[in-house]
Amino acid sequence: MSTEQETLLRRVIELAAAARAGGNPPFGSLLVGPDGTVLAEERNTTITDADISAHPELKLARWAARELDPATAAATTMYTSCQPCRMCAGAIERSGLGRVVFALSGEQLSGLKPGGDWPDVPQEGPALYAEARVPVEGYYG
Numbered sequence: 001m002s003t004e005q006e007t008l009l010r011r012v013i014e015l016a017a018a019a020r021a022g023g024n025p026p027f028g029s030l031l032v033g034p035d036g037t038v039l040a041e042e043r044n045t046t047i048t049d050a051d052i053s054a055h056p057e058l059k060l061a062r063w064a065a066r067e068l069d070p071a072t073a074a075a076t077t078m079y080t081s082c083q084p085c086r087m088c089a090g091a092i093e094r095s096g097l098g099r100v101v102f103a104l105s106g107e108q109l110s111g112l113k114p115g116g117d118w119p120d121v122p123q124e125g126p127a128l129y130a131e132a133r134v135p136v137e138g139y140y141g
Contacts, residue, residue: 004036005079005101008030008032008038008079008101009079009081009101009103011028011030011038011041011079012028012029012030012079012080012081012103013028013081013103014028015027015028015029015030015041015042015043015056015081016028016043016044016081016082018043019043019044019045019056022043022045022048023047023048024043024044024045024046024047024048025044025046025047026044026081027043027044027055027056027057027080027081027082028041028042028043028044028056028080028081029041029042029043029056029057029059029060029078029079029080029081030042030060030078030079030080031060031063031064031076031077031078031079031097032076032077032078032079033072033075033076034072034075034076039064039068039076040060040063040064042056042057042059042060042063043056044056053087055084055085055087055088056080057078057080057084057085057088057091057092057100058087058088058091060078061078061088061091061092061094061095061097062091062095064076064095064096064097065094065095065096070096073095073096073097073098074096074097074098075098076097076098076099077097077098077099077100077101078092078097078099078100078101079100079101079102080100080101080102080103081102081103081104082102082103082104082105082106082109083100083102083104083105083106083109084100084102085106
């Protein structure tokens, strides 16, 4: 890992500490453009915003999808204090970001939480294929 990458990871750890000091879960992220410039920074605000989706990775992915053209988004790197959760990973994929560099892994985070991670929610399906495909068919090309 380069000195520059370590500096950026230390910055997201600072953002995580600031999130915690502000009464939120301790997570921070930033987005670096193709030229190495920090484009945006975010911290977790799930408690103060009363919004379970206010993760810094999700906020940056939404910002990138809205503000960056696809080629620029693909050339970015997100630095984050912890490996993105499933919700954030999906948003990162859909926003077209180039890559993610994280400090703590999801497994390491679970080891630091009393009781571990969130339980999986059972899902059922697929069902009603003939009906459900109608609004989707043809949309993707």
